[in-house]
Each structure stands twice: as C-alpha cells, then as structure tokens.
Amino acid sequence: MTSIDYASSFMTFAAFQLIFGKLFTFYSIKKVFVASVAIFEVGSLICATAPTSIAFIIGRACAGLGSAGINAGGSAILAMSLFFHPPPKSKQSSFTYREMFNQMDIPGTAVLIPGVICLLLVLQWGGPVYPWRSTPIICLLVGLGVTATTFVTLQMRKKDMSTIPPRIIKQRSVACSTAYVFCAGGALNVFQYFLPIWFQAIQGIKAFDSGTRILPTTLGTVLFSFVAGFGVAKTGYYTPFMIVGAALQLIGASLSTTFHVSSPATQWVIYQLIFGAGAGLGIQQAHTAAQTVLAAADVPTGAVILIFAQIMGGTIWLSVAQNILTSQLLHGLKDSVPSLNSQMILDMGATELRGLVGAQNLDGVLVVYNHGITRVFCCAVALSAAALIAAAGMEWKSIKKTR
Known part of the structure; x- marks a missing residue:
C-alpha cells in the first residue's frame, strides 16, 4: 500500500470525525451508526474488487468515511451505556429538519476538509519529497493558514451551531x-x-x-x-x-x-x-x-x-x-x-x-x-x-x- 492509498483513507477518517459528532447529536444514533457500517462495507467491497489504483483509492476514501462514523458512534454508544441514559426522543424531535441541517455546520466542515488535506500533504511531502521552500509546500502552507483562520472564525461566529462549539471546548x-x-x-x-x-x-x-x-x-x-x-x-x-x-x-x-x-x-x-x-x-x-x-x-x-x-x-x-x-x-x-x-x-x-x-x-x-x-x-x-x-x-x- 502506497502513502497515497493510506492518505486517501485517513483524510476522510480524520476530516469527518467532527461532523459525525453533530450527526449523532441530532439524529438517531442507531440509524447513523448502521449507515456508517454500510458505508465502510461498501468502501471495503470497492477495494476488494478494484480493477485500477484509482478505484482502490476511491474505495479507501469511502471506507475511511464509514470508519469515521463507526469510531465516533462507538464512543457515543459506550458513553451513553456507561454514564447516561439515552436522551429522550422528544428532545431531539423538538428540532425541525431544517434546524438540524443548520446545526451540521456545513461551511465549517467544507473548510475543515481541505485544511486537513493541506496539513497531511505538507507533513508527507515536506522535506522527503519537496524542499520546504519549494512552491508546492509554500502553496500548501498558505492554504493551511487560510483554511485554519477561516475555520476558527466560523466556529467563533456560529457558537453552539459550530462543529467545535466554543462552549464545549472552553470547558x-x-x-x-x-x-x-x-x-x-x-x-x-x-x-x-x-x-x-x-x-x-x-x-x-x-x-x-x-x-x-x-x-x-x-x-x-x-x-x-x-x-x-x-x-x-x-x-x-x-x-x-x-x-x-x-x-x-x-x-x-x-x-x-x-x-x-x-x-x-x-x-x-x-x-x-x-x-x-x-x-x-x-x-x-x-x-x-x-x-x-x-x-x-x-x-x-x-x-x-x-x-x-x-x-x-x-x-x-x-x-x-x-x-x-x-x-x-x-x-x-x-x-x-x-x-x-x-x-x-x-x-x-x-x-x-x-x-x-x-x-x-x-x-x-x-x-x-x-x-x-x-x-x-x-x-x-x-x-x-x-x-x-x-x-x-x-x-x-x-x-x-x-x-
């Protein structure tokens, strides 16, 4: 397995961890967890039957997306089982679907994903593949800085509706x-x-x-x-x-x-x-x-x-x-x-x-x-x-x- 194959899985696995936290908060934990398992299985099937390296990379990315939900969901289920009773359905159903969609912080996730990709590429390419002063690395660093600044700004403005609510991380x-x-x-x-x-x-x-x-x-x-x-x-x-x-x-x-x-x-x-x-x-x-x-x-x-x-x-x-x-x-x-x-x-x-x-x-x-x-x-x-x-x-x- 090449570093690109590994990175394709890890990028989706890392980038979608936070959005799955929102999904498990506002939607049925069971349904989201089962859907994550299904996505992981589909990705694994694509990898097993991939005729080309491009198809294999797509399968790895799909499996990484599913594993992000499995990882986040497993922790949420364990926490609910050991420490709390599951939240009553009425609390979740008090939100309309439009309100729950707004809670997903799509702009924050859209900024986070390319930021994670830039970070991982810089860490993989900087030094061994490209000199740190080369154009590709400088462009990636600029992209990382822009996405990081934008992401933090969005989180501060959206507050409780953000991917990383300041109220939680400041605790x-x-x-x-x-x-x-x-x-x-x-x-x-x-x-x-x-x-x-x-x-x-x-x-x-x-x-x-x-x-x-x-x-x-x-x-x-x-x-x-x-x-x-x-x-x-x-x-x-x-x-x-x-x-x-x-x-x-x-x-x-x-x-x-x-x-x-x-x-x-x-x-x-x-x-x-x-x-x-x-x-x-x-x-x-x-x-x-x-x-x-x-x-x-x-x-x-x-x-x-x-x-x-x-x-x-x-x-x-x-x-x-x-x-x-x-x-x-x-x-x-x-x-x-x-x-x-x-x-x-x-x-x-x-x-x-x-x-x-x-x-x-x-x-x-x-x-x-x-x-x-x-x-x-x-x-x-x-x-x-x-x-x-x-x-x-x-x-x-x-x-x-x-x-």
Missing part, C-alpha cells in the same frame, strides 16, 4: 483532556512506530519479529487500562490516573532515550512496560473525563473532539518524528561514514541495512541509526511532559455524581 476538563490525548496519544504513536524500526536496524531482525517485540507496550497498555477502569469505578476520580499515566509515559520515554547498540532485552522490555502502563492508565481516562463533565446531549460532540485531537496528534507527531530521524541520519551518516550514499540507506529501509552497508561500515552506521532513533524518542519525552501538564490542569470531579 476546563474538556480543554485539558483534548490537550492530553493530543500529546499522550502522539507520544504513544511515535513510540510504537519507531521502536520496531530500532529493532530492525540495530538488532537486525525481520519486520514480523520486531512487531512481536513491542508486545510489552501493548500488554502494558491493555492491562493498565483495565486497572484504571477498575480504579475509577471504585474511587470515582479519573484525574489521578491521568497524572500517574502521563508521569509513567514520561519515565518510560526518557529511559528509552538511553538505548544503545547492545541494549539487553531486560532493558527494552521493562522500559516498554513502564511506557505502556502510563498510556493505559491515562489516555482512556481523558475520554472518561469529557463524558463526565458534559451534559448528555453534548457527549457525542465532546467524544469526537477528543478522538479528532488524538488522531491528529498521532499523525502530526509521527511526521515530525520522521523528519527528525531523516535529518539525523542524513547528517550523521555524512559525517561518520562519508563513503556511503546516505539517501540510498534511507530509501532501502531498516531491514535491508546490513546487506547494504557491509561489515566494515556496519558499526558506524548502527551508532548513527541508534542516535537518530533515540532523538526521536526525545519527541515522545516532550509530548509526555506536555501531557503531564495538561493532566495537572484537570478538574477533580467524580463520575459517581453523574450517574
């Missing part, structure tokens, strides 16, 4: 939760994406084996999400779990910056468990916080705002981290092993590293690669620290008082 816990998932989710994506590359490049293992070696992160995340859920159910408070979670992510990411070429298994297993435990404790509780402080009718909108922030955080910081690694490798290889073609090493990837550089240059290349990836982990350190600050700003409210 202290929602604002801090949004910042938390943007940073903590971004740190998790960076860690999970680049750690397998470290295994492939430094330890010389295959891609499948590198995937199995990040199981400690996954295990820690899953297990401690249950621990956090049980703890919040008992105590009623989610804020301490977010604070401890961000702190553990910060510790795990900081320790990972000390990786070296001969790091033993005990080191990378323990560091992963610490980082994964932090992600499991904190990230889901940010969603719980928004569901707790918002009124029942605002929960779908609040849920998709957090989902959108988490998705965009992961995407933005993965691209930033990739640029950090690329820059470190290009400069480091040029200084340490000038006889090698640095760009060729980047193009070949981590799994082909040993066969490309030869035994006489391998040690120097591994040192440069290790340094580059540990600098990437510094990005996860900074994001985890920012998440800790966001967690410290959370309100201390009990979920038991909302039931």
